Amino acid sequence: MKAKYDQAVVFLKSGKLDKAKDICLEILKEQPDNFDTLYLFGLISFQSRNYQKSADLIYQAIQIKSNHTEMYNFYAIILIHLKKIDEAIKSWDHAIKIKPDYAEAYYNRGKALHELQKKIEPAIESFDKAIQIKPDYAEAYNNRGNAFRDFNKLNEAIESYDKAIQIKPDYADAYYNRGNAFRDFNKLNEAIESYDKAIQIKPDYMEAYNNRGTSLKDFNKLNEAIENFNKAIQIKPDSYEAYYNRGTTFLELKKIEPAIESFDKAIQIKPDYVEAHYNRGKAFLEFNKLDDVFQSYSKAIQIEPDHDYLLGEFFYLKNSLCNWSFFNENLEKLKDKILQFKTATMPFSTLSIYDLPSLQKISAEMYLKSRYSKIDILKPIAKREPNKKIRIGYYSADFRTHAVSYHLVNLLELHNKSKFELIGFSLNPEKKDDEMYKRISSAFNQFINVSAKSDKEIAQISRDLKIDIAVDLMGFTKDNKFGIFIERCAPIQVSYLGYSATTGSKAIDYIVGDKFLIPKENQKDYSEKIIYLPGSFMVNDSTKKISNRIFTREEIGLPKEGFVFCSFNNYYKINPKIFDVWMSLLKKVKNSVLWLSEGNNIAISNLQKEASQRGVDSNRLVFAKRTKLLADHLARLKAADLFIDTIPYNGHSTASDALWSGLPVLTLTGKSFASRVSASLLNALGISELITYTEKEYEDLALELVNNPDKLKEIKIKLEKNKLNKSLFNTKVFTNNIELAYVKIYERYLQNLPIENIEIE
Secondary structure: OHHHHHHHHHHHHOOOHHHHHHHHHHHHHHOOOOHHHHHHHHHHHHHOOOHHHHHHHHHHHHHHOOOOHHHHHHHHHHHHHOOOHHHHHHHHHHHHHHOOOOHHHHHHHHHHHHHHOOOHHHHHHHHHHHHHHOOOOHHHHHHHHHHHHHOOOHHHHHHHHHHHHHHOOOOHHHHHHHHHHHHHOOOHHHHHHHHHHHHHHOOOOHHHHHHHHHHHHHOOOHHHHHHHHHHHHHHOOOOHHHHHHHHHHHHHOOOHHHHHHHHHHHHHHOOOOHHHHHHHHHHHHHOOOHHHHHHHHHHHHHHOOOOOOHHHHHHHHHHHOOOOOOHHHHHHHHHHHHHOOOOOOOHHHHHHHOOOHHHHHHHHHHHHHHHHOOOOOOOOOOOOOOOOOEEEEEEEOOOOOOHHHHHHHHHHHHOOOOOEEEEEEEOOOOOOOOHHHHHHHOOOOEEEEOOOOOHHHHHHHHHHOOOOEEEEOOOOOOOOOOHHHHOOOOOEEEEOOOOOOOOOOOOOOEEEEOOOOOOHHHHHHOOOEEEEOOOOOOOOOOOOOOOOOOOOOHHHOOOOOOOEEEEOOOHHHOOHHHHHHHHHHHHHOOOOEEEEEOOOHHHHHHHHHHHHHOOOOHHHEEEEOOOOOHHHHHHHHHHOOEEEOOOOOOOOHHHHHHHHOOOOEEEEOOOOOOOOHHHHHHHHHOOHHHEEOOHHHHHHHHHHHHHOHHHHHHHHHHHHHHHHHOOOOOHHHHHHHHHHHHHHHHHHHHOOOOOOOEEOO
16 A cells, blocks of 8 residues: 555656545545545645545544644645534644644635734734744744835834845845835825845846836836836736736827727736726727717716716716716715715815815715825925925816816916016926917916926925925816825915815815805815905906907807897806706797807717707707807807806806906806805905806896896996906906915915914905
């Protein structure tokens, strides 16, 4: 029998498992209780991946030798493969009971507790015991580090990895894991150094290249990140994570086609990869291919309905397409998730969905928590000698042909440069062929393109330039870099103009508003203190030209006769509730039309269908083509009779443009910042009679203005007079007011006074 057993061992070592198995069966036929053969047969079955057979054989062997500790250890490993975790733990416990100094059993038990049962503290205790028995147990230190990392005890994790490396200097996995811990800490230089060491030891370490790429991406070294993802893919062509990471990096580089190709490849390898479907949708959004976005989001939500941000972003997309299927259902579902403090939507999306500032605040807070909780914040800014002039930094990705720049540019030109030094931080690549980019960049004392820098680097540049007041012009709008303000780029940080809600962040000290926009009772819904400007919070360019061109109704597609209601707000601001009111108006006002801006074809088709379903001829919706010049657009607005506003997201630039062109704006006012903007403008113009508070008031007043042309004419005359006399369109007056605010908050800072709401008279 000994000779046969030895022959079976030889076959096992040479990989001839079937021959080894046949010999074992032959031996066990004659000696069913042959312990060594049962163990050998169990090992053969394990290598053949017949785990149940292996478990049966080893269990039989244990019955013969009940104190064989190695057998209990092996039996536990087999049970892990059978997903019988609790039984495996009991087997290791039995081995340890027999042999209290069995370091390997403690180690394996710790791995199972951590990786399979997520019982982190008991896992750490097991690793500690293994290390106590075997102080040079590098693997135990490494896995102990992994457990500490999952426990978010990053210092302890790094200490464990360091100990493993000290014991075993060529331990590539420990360097890799240490890199992951440093990355969690946002210590990106240290992370990259650790990945470099892992790759030096193990040149084909795909995971190290992949995570090195993500660290470089976080550093905003995007092209270097792409190189690392390519290397990871070269090593492991089926690495869907590397394809996905390469896709998100291309997306940040605005290389949309390569991004989509990378996401497609990741999905080809892993069809249920929800993140790839979601980000593929975001890539198509850059092309404004909303049908493709819809398909990608639909697939993602089908795979994982509760995926971070997906429900809200899909709802927002549907609203952009004026696809209102399940509108009320989604409204309630999303609201419930936000109130449960889940990351259900991006903060910006809530502005057009809910007239609830408290909900918008929660959404912002949850986004900040998920996006910036692990950031390694720069040290506090120490008090320094005051600059000769107050240095104001303006931060935006929209210093180009964009509504924010159209509003802001004249303010920058009129700023008192003897008292203020203005530094513009452009977060987008240069737009040298863009006329607004040229104009606005020349309005600053310094204009710096920091689009290639990381948030931390931009914050440090700001500190080095001794910025006194940092003005965030973006909030959570597209292409923002809010991390700049989390890093604290200036001692005073202000939110203004670009984002119509609270940021929910303690990093922002003030938000610019006015008394109508943010009434006293709404202050509780803002994490910032309020700078109350007189009149309206909104700056306008008083040099903005209106073309002398006379547009006939016929040439812009409007009927020669009949009342023209107009709303040039973005489609995502239109919801079924306000559309019901608009269609009611069209039905009650004979020969009237609704003039809308031309957008995507899907939305246009959906709006036409919605009109027909409400008993209105879809031809009464007229869609205005874009004009090349803003001045021409402002001139053609005179062809309309009344601008009818949206809620909960009012017109901002669109309402301001309408008023500047002499077109009255009828608004429905709510509770949130975004729903009170048009009323703020009207209030500042002294035309509060166009502000309504209920749908009935809104519809009734619209009908009154239709049926009483003299009253509408009086309002138009009043508008023409007041836009010249009131402060809303007087940029010089506005500039003086906001400069007074800057001086006031800076003086409070110098005097160590608390941050409080302030009013400028």
